[in-house]
Amino acid sequence: MRTPTPFESRVYEALTQIPRGRVTTYGLLAVYLDCGSARAVGQALRRNPNGPRVPCHRVVRADLSLGGYAGATAGATWRRKHRLLEQEGIPIEGNCVASREYLYDFS
DNA sequence: CACCTGACATAAT
């Protein structure tokens, strides 16, 4: 597999800090990484999901829609993300997280 | 609600 860039490593590390039952957004992640660009974050996640080690399912869009998962925005793969979140106690409404009270801001 | 632009990192050319 590809060698993860330092930036990507930071993204993964940040992800592992998210407590179970919580989610974060690309923007929040970007700020935490002092990057400011949610796009760079999303790209890092999609390029190297690195298996179950990185809970990329805990990352949603700023408007709370689930966004994608491992490059998919629909289909079986995406559905898995949906299920994983509910499994952690996060209510999902359609393709969105039902409430912001589950957001983790790395405080 | 659809489209465009902005800002950042990486891969490809």
Added chain:
DNA sequence: AATTATGCCAGGT
């Protein structure tokens, strides 16, 4: 080495 294209976005028009 430089430029171009692209991405699980965000915010504004």
